[in-house]
Amino acid sequence: MIQVNALNKRFGSIHAVKDISLEIPAGQIFGLLGPNGAGKSTSISIMTGLIGCDSGSVTLDGLNPQSKKARLKIGLIPQSIALYEELSALDNLSFFASLYDIPKKKISEKMEWALDFVGLSDRANDRVSQFSGGMKRRLNLAASILHDPDYIFMDEPTAGVDPQSRNKLFENVLKLKELGKTVIYTTHYMEEAQKLCDKVGIIDHGQLLALGTVDELLSRYGGDTKVSISSEQGVKHFESGDVSKDLIEALKNSNKVYDISMNRPDLETVFLNLTGRQLRD
Numbered sequence: 001m002i003q004v005n006a007l008n009k010r011f012g013s014i015h016a017v018k019d020i021s022l023e024i025p026a027g028q029i030f031g032l033l034g035p036n037g038a039g040k041s042t043s044i045s046i047m048t049g050l051i052g053c054d055s056g057s058v059t060l061d062g063l064n065p066q067s068k069k070a071r072l073k074i075g076l077i078p079q080s081i082a083l084y085e086e087l088s089a090l091d092n093l094s095f096f097a098s099l100y101d102i103p104k105k106k107i108s109e110k111m112e113w114a115l116d117f118v119g120l121s122d123r124a125n126d127r128v129s130q131f132s133g134g135m136k137r138r139l140n141l142a143a144s145i146l147h148d149p150d151y152i153f154m155d156e157p158t159a160g161v162d163p164q165s166r167n168k169l170f171e172n173v174l175k176l177k178e179l180g181k182t183v184i185y186t187t188h189y190m191e192e193a194q195k196l197c198d199k200v201g202i203i204d205h206g207q208l209l210a211l212g213t214v215d216e217l218l219s220r221y222g223g224d225t226k227v228s229i230s231s232e233q234g235v236k237h238f239e240s241g242d243v244s245k246d247l248i249e250a251l252k253n254s255n256k257v258y259d260i261s262m263n264r265p266d267l268e269t270v271f272l273n274l275t276g277r278q279l280r281d
């Protein structure tokens, strides 16, 4: 389990992380959803021990994330690709393997497993410079799981990724969960959070605004489904609460209905209701 307690981090006058507290139980896919500059990467950097915090605390299975023991439990796929372009996929993995305490005779087996996991076995000996953005991202994932970490942090993993690699990455995230891993996934795409995550934290201007399962967030902050009916009598809008009586009445009174559309709340609506702004502003 990851426990984050009253975390704060400033960069000069910028208060990047403001008093964030949360718990991430082991074995879940946890999403940190928020727009650019919300404080996702900074939070992840503190949770993975890359940087310290100004106040508050983070523990990972009770360990300080900056301890060596905790680091062996952590796999990180950073926002910017971290690979040697002129080396082959295998040589890159070999370099990363040397950073961890992987027994020498296990290294080849681990590298083969990781390449297979991300679907790049057939490109093992190709130079990374020949890879697409999505393939590089997948190789970064392979590098981050070589030492079999329990906690895998993915910082905006689909940035600059083609649809095929994006789907592969989604499959990988779900497969990691099946293997009992905990995945912490940051994104500004609400569809990804909605599709993948067991629990989502919504973050904006360094503050954690809401926390819960997608269903909990939708029912707490999403509001009603909006229904619009276009008929001879013009377009009428309804909230789902009124649907049973008003909608039936409207349909009864119309000879011709041209169109009925339903707008269900999603995490975009949740963000809008919480902040007054679109997630994609």
Ligand SMILES: Nc1ncnc2c1ncn2[C@@H]1O[C@H](COP(=O)(O)OP(=O)(O)OP(=O)(O)O)[C@@H](O)[C@H]1O
Residues within 6 Å of the ligand: 011, 014, 015, 016, 034, 035, 036, 037, 038, 039, 040, 041, 042, 043, 156
């Ligand atoms: N090393 C740094 N020095 C100064 N300011 C920083 C530094 N790192 C982050 N910030 C600032 O802290 C705030 C939060 O940035 P952060 O990178 O954590 O956001 P984010 O949600 O990950 O967004 P993005 O996806 O754009 O990186 C931003 O205002 C950013 O400019």
